[in-house]
Amino acid sequence: MIAIWGLTGLKASMAVSRPNPISRIRELSSSGKWLELFSHYNELRRTGLQVTDPWVLSSIFKASSRISPSLVRSFQACVIKLGLASSSSVANSALDFYFKCKDCGSAMTVFRSMESRDSISWNILIHGLLDMGDWEEGLQWFKNARAAEFEPNVSTLVLVIQACRRDGVNFERLAFHGYVVKSGFQFIMSVKNSLLGMYADTDMRRAKQLFDEMPERDVIAWSVIIGGYVNSEEPQIGLTIFRKMVSEGHTHPDEVTLVSVLKACASVGDLMLGMAVHGFLACQGLDADIFVINSMIDMYFKCRDVSSAIAIFGMLPGKNLVSWNSMLSGLVLNEEYWEALLVFRAMAEEGVKFDEVTLVNILQACKFYEDPARCKSVHGVAIRQGYEGNELLLNCLIDAYGKCSHVNYAWKLFDRLKKMRDTVSWSALIGGLARSGKPDDALSLFDKMIRAGEEPNGITMVNLLEACASSAEVKRSKSAHGIAIRRGLADEVAVGTAILDMYSKSGTIIPSRRVFDRIPCRNIITWSAMIAGYGMNGLAQEALALLAKLRDQGLKPNAVTALSVLSACSHGGLVEEGISLVKSMIQEDGLNLGPEHYACVADMLARAGKLDGAIDLIESIPLRLKPGASAWSAIMNGCRTFMNAEISKMIIPRVLELEPFCSGSYMLTSGILAASRMWGEAARVRKLGKERGVKVVAGYSLVHVENRAYRFLAGDETHEFAGEIRRVARQLHSSLRFHGEYDKLMGTGCYG
Incomplete structure (x- = not known):
């Protein structure tokens, strides 16, 4: 006689002499003794007994999965041979196992082979797909399950809501919300919170409405x-x-x-x-x-x-990588670049492994110091740590090399990008070329960008406009302006400001003002740029009038505005007005002057011949605000203009100490000494510059003829008009000598 225990082939005598095998399996399963359970199952098989009870088979499935995945596959093969694989509980166990093993293909095979599917089957399927990150597929099967009158559990429903929050997922969120309400799940806190999170990602109005309707x-x-x-x-x-x-x-x-x-x-x-x-x-x-x-x-x-x-x-106590990166990005944000470099060094000393964010932050400091050696070092770290394929880091490297006057390295990196190039890559290289004095190459690259089908953005246009500004060709500037209008970018504040700045630097102040007047939402940077434009074109009174209009608009001048105003007063010889404006900005606007402002005031005093006042100003300000070499160089320019050899001899050591590798400092110093007939001293300064490896940058003049800018380098004999220029210069020099005007001009400093 066969005992009905879910076993076949078991003799009745064994039921008396042995404990119930099913009870033993239940006992081992509940206590989690998976190895003993599987051994017991094998022992039953060796006695010729076949297990048919679905619950027992599910327990053995669970035991196999805890021991070894290979055992599960072997056991499933046995179940299939016995014709028991269609049992929903057995199939559900197999389905759950394969999803936990991330074997989606085998799981789907099991699911499709099931003759009958219950709510557990659908929950395992949808939960498994969503848990693996297959959002679209999981949501599609959720729709299929709803058509089959499936009722999800709370866990699956929360996962479905999380899937709805994913970018690019096409799912009717409002319809799904309606389903949740009709199903009665809206009163479950975890479901309500998940719905709230779904709306908070895309529609804060609906999120707030749902939040206000929540009783708890x-x-x-x-x-x-x-x-x-x-x-x-x-x-x-x-x-x-x-x-x-x-x-x-x-x-x-x-x-x-x-x-x-x-x-x-x-x-x-x-x-x-x-x-x-x-x-x-x-x-x-x-x-x-x-x-x-x-x-x-x-x-x-x-x-x-x-x-x-x-x-x-x-x-x-326990700093992680995010802590270090927060420190770096914060220091860079506050322009504490030297401290950022020290933190980076401390990271290396403590053995903290850098990531892309670390390297991007430290590149900002390298750009500020225009330090190509550090850029190369960061580039080397990126290669060693396998970040060569990171687009953000590569774009930052292109930008950093461009700003460090190593545009050739930037171009090599850009060439390697090929398929990875985006608008940021093109914009970074265009900006690098513009800042490296290669406007023609920048404009040519912009044309290639357009032909490649890449859409320029505001940053691209700002870099292009900077290139046009450095070329100083009015025709080219108008062309770039037209491109900005056609692309719909001219109304952006940053682009509009760059356009007016471009016209100002091209010497065409009227178009610059027209652009300024047409910018719909002007900010303080726009006003400052226009004031600076008036100043650089010798229209100091117009700059001051615009400052008054800025105040009438309810705006307060910032540090950049103050610098633009001071520069205009300096070039226009408005010393008293400049001093008065500085005082009003401090007292009325609460402006904190920086070293660059004091340097500009010193320049203003020096240009007016008040050299002693300029020196007294610099020496009287607090040590932390001491201007750098630019302020002392401004006073030296004043010494050259007003032929004051005594003050210049006192300042020369300071300038050379502050700017030991600036060619302009050596040229200015030797020029002043030569003008004072101190030929030996002038020669020694030039020799010192050569010994320090200082590269002399040639000066040039820019002349506009028929909307085209011609650049004439000092000492350049290759220009097509070089001979004509020398001939006209000799005639002009002779004419001035003849009329006795040359000495007057040199005395008043008009050639300074």
Whole structure:
């Protein structure tokens, strides 16, 4: 007689003499003794018994998967041979195993072979596909399951909502929300929070509506809505909701909430609120989380409190790579480039492995110092660590090489990119060529970019306009202006500002002003550029009038505006007006003057012949604001103009010490000494420059003839008009000598 235990071939006598095999399997399965369970199963097989109970087979499937994947495949083959694979519970076990092994092909084979599918089958299928990141396929099978009247569990439903949040996924979110409501899942907190997160990614209006309709809100709901507003660039609303959360007092913010709040503080630059959040974190004991600490470092840097950010970083016991990168990016943001290089060195000394973000940040410091050696070093690290294929890093290297006057290296990198080239790559190289004095190559590359089908953006146009500005050809500038208009980029503030700056540098101030008047939304940079344009074209009074108009518009001049105004006053000889404006900007606008402003004031005084006043100004300002070589060079120019050899001899050592590798300093110094008939001293200065390997950059003149700019280098005999120029120059010199005007001009400094 056969006992009905789900076993075949078992003799009745064994039921009396042995314990129930199914009970034993259940016991081993519940205690997780998978190896014993599988051994027991093999023992049953050796006695000629065949297991047919679906629950037992599922347990053996589970045991096999815990021991070895090969055992599962072997066991499944046995089940198929016995004709038991169609059992839904057995098939579900196999389906679950294959998805956990990331074997989607085998899982789909099992699923399609099932004669009957239950809710568990559909849940395993959809959950498995979505968990593997196959969003489109998972959502499509979810639609198929709904047609088959499938009822998902909460876990699967949450995964479906997460899939809906993915970029590029085509799914009817509103229809799905309706399905959730009709199915009665909208009252489950995890589902509500997932729906809230789905809307927060794409539609903050619907997200806020759903949030307001929630009768109960946990910390996740508050965090999602605050983070949604912060990420959608509405940080002020996010901060308002945070204040409401705190004032209600029902829910305490956690680390995730506070990270979003710190990000909002950083976005709006609210240092006081950021410090308050820091204090709250400390009181609640939440400031030990590395993620929170990294966010605090970022917040302090973006709120321009560098010392607090450095202090937090210094006290951080377990720094991770994000901590180091936050430190680097914050220092770069605050233009503390030397400190960034020191942090980078400390990373190397502590054995921290760099990533692409680290290298991109350190390249910003290399660009500032125009240090090609450091750029090459970073490039070498990128190659050794296998980051050659990172587009962001390669584009930064192209930009860095261009700004370090190594445009040939930039071009080689650009050539290697080939299929990886994007608008950023083209723009970076165009900018590098423009800054390296190769406007023709920059314009030619722009033409290639257009022919390659690449769409220029605002940065591309700014770089192209810079190239046209350096070429100083009006016809070419108008052509670039036309390109910006046709591409719909001329109305962008940055592009419009670059256009007016281009016209100003080409000496055509009227078109520059027309562009300025047509820019729809002018910012302080646009106003400053126009003021600078008037100044560089000798229209100091117009520059001052525009400054007054700027104030009438309710704007305050910034550091760049102040520099533009001072430069205009300096070139226009308006010393008293310049001094008066500096005082008003300090007292009325709260402007903090930097070394470059003091250098400009010194230049203004020196041009007016007030050399003693210029020296007194420089020596009286605080040490931390001491201007560099540019201020002393300005005074030296004044010495040359007004033939003051005594002051020049006092300043020369300072200039050569501050700029030991600047050719202009040596040329200016030797010129002053030669003009004072100190021939030996002049020769020694030139010799010192040669010994230091200083490369002399030739000066040039730029003359516009029929909308074309002609550049004449000093000493260049190759130009087609060189002979004619020398002949006219000799005639002009002779005429001046004859009328006695030459000595007068030299005395007044008009040739200075």
